[in-house]
Amino acid sequence: MIFTAAALEGIEAGAVTLAFRRWEQPRVRAGSSQRTAIGVVAFDAVEPVDAASVTDADAAAAGFASAERLLAFVDRKAHGPVLYRIALRYDGADPRLALRVDDALSDADVANLRRRLDRMDAHGAWTEATLRLIADRPAVVSTELAPVLGMERAPFKQRVRRLKELGLTESLEVGYRLSPRGRALLARLGT
Structure with missing residues (x-):
């Protein structure tokens, strides 16, 4: 997964605990991890969700001011039709x-x-x-x-x-x- 610098800062600080992506199929799986510029990001859950179910609280956990802004960002970066909710966390240094x-x-x-x-x-x-x-x-x-x-x-x-x-x-x-x-x-x- 590609993260913005702001998202990585939020993940490292513990403020960002969710990400949303549109893919054909999941590109990460629960239990896996990825090295990034801040260190290792662990993926705890990956599940398809309906866009209508995304709340402002979900958006805040993903580092966005509102569900509307989150979904607009995700739709601009879409690589498929299915919206996935990814629970993630900072898992330490590389x-x-x-x-x-x-x-x-x-x-x-x-x-x-x-x-x-x-x-x-x-x-x-x-x-x-x-x-x-x-x-x-x-x-x-x-x-x-x-x-x-x-x-x-x-x-x-x-x-x-x-x-x-x-x-x-x-x-x-x-x-x-x-x-x-x-x-x-x-x-x-x-x-």
Whole structure:
């Protein structure tokens, strides 16, 4: 789900506990969660509702002044005919933040990361080369980094996101850098 900055602020503060969306079918499910700019948002319930049943109290819980304003917003952003009511809550910081600063890698941590990188490399080695490129050229945009590895920008960015999932890289305003965890792993892998 895409949230406005105001909605994310409200979710983090606990003031926004509902969202409404028009979809063909639900795009989130109860019990799932999503990482956002503020951290993790958990979805506790997802149910279809009739627009006529949406109250001003529902709108306030979704961060809107009235049901009319809420429904106008939802209708402008509609991706289907069914209106869904989503109960949500802030579920804490992005776990990758803590992971990427953890640079005290045990032998087991290194072995686990090596196994995961090897799986990523199953159809062609790229993980270590990408990590080393980012280490050598921090804060450089993907449009400059991708060609160094003979890649287009979009697939390169997808690969960097996969490394970010392991806590090895972090995105900057411009470009990327290795996280402390990524630097520690490269040091353990050697040259």
